[in-house]
Amino acid sequence: MAWDIQTLFRRYAGELTGSLRRGGMSDDMASDITQDAFLRMMTAKPGGEAHNPRAYLYRIARNLVIDHERRGRTVTIQHIGDQALHQIADPAPGAETIIYDRQRIRIVIRTLAELPERTQLAFRLHRLDGLSNAEIGQRIGLSTTQTWILIRDAYRHIRDRLRDV
Template structure:
């Protein structure tokens, strides 16, 4: 006889999680072990427990909690503060990343220089100055739709040049 795992989960998941919380597990660990319990129930073929799946689920969750506690005692998890992490981590990019970024900036500048004056101006107003397309249109003497076409073409041009490096 196969169990309806979906129905069992709806009926017993919260109860299992509360039971694990009473054992002293954190909310997250209790939720993880509850999920693991149902995963075991899905993949296992228990014998002789078809008449009481609830008891089987509780036994599996207790066993998983015992294993979890045993692992936690043998290899405790140490929490370190963010101040220690920040002291160890170097906020500067690696030399390779810095070189790559410089190459991309140079390629972007070259790509912008290749654009017609009006297209470059519309792109710079949009991308660098943060103006909307409706605000840029009158400045370059075009409609909103034409302005959008210029900016779209500029984005495509720069993107295509960046793909080359």
Template sequence: MVWDIHRLFGRHSNELQSFLRNRGLTEDAAADLTQDSFLRLITAKPTALEHNPRAYLFRISRNLLIDHRRRESKAPFSQVSEARANAVADPKPSPETIVYDKQRLALSDAALAELPERTRRAFELYRLEEMTIAEVAERIELSTTRTWSLIREAYRHIRARLKDV
């Protein structure tokens, strides 16, 4: 006996999820247990005893729900507010991240210094002074198309230098 899992999922997943929600699970927990039920069904070897896949799915779900409740009773999950979690987490970057970022910044700086003056100036106006392409083009007295070409050229050059490392 072979089960068509796609057809079974399409037919019974919503019903299974409602079954679990009606027994007190949150929407996310019900969705997780529904997926776990189908995963168990996929890995199970169908026998003559499981000739009704819908009933078998509900039995699997009920057993997973019992296991879920046992785990919760032994180690209850406590909800922590986002503000409290942020208070515990250290917002500062790690020392490794700081060193890495400084190295990348130095490489970017060196790559910018290698660019022709007009290209570098267009890139700095666009990225550092946050001007639009039209504003940069007006400032360096070029067309917007040519200005955008210079900025793209600067991006490519910087990326190439950063990849070399």
């Protein structure tokens, strides 16, 4: 006989969490232990406890509380402030982020090459050189509105290509 974990969770999760809170646990810790208890129950094979899954769930939770208290006695936890936490965090991007960003840059470069030369120039002057639409228009011989349309079309084209990947 297998347990229906969803039904058991709906029926007993709130009750178990409330019981743990009344026992002196914080809301977060009570929720964590409740989740862990259901996870353990999910991975366990119903044995003699199959006739009373509620009692088995409470026994798992009690054992988890004992483990938690035992760990609390042997491990000292020091709470640090937000300031110290920000000093610990590494602001450098991770390897996955670097690879992802490089792939997207390659796509943007290929996408820009697909555009007409005037549109490429307008986009580069806007994005890389930081020129205004009026300044770009003067350089390439277009009105401010026409320049804005070229730049907008370039952005749309790039956005569409990035979305396709």
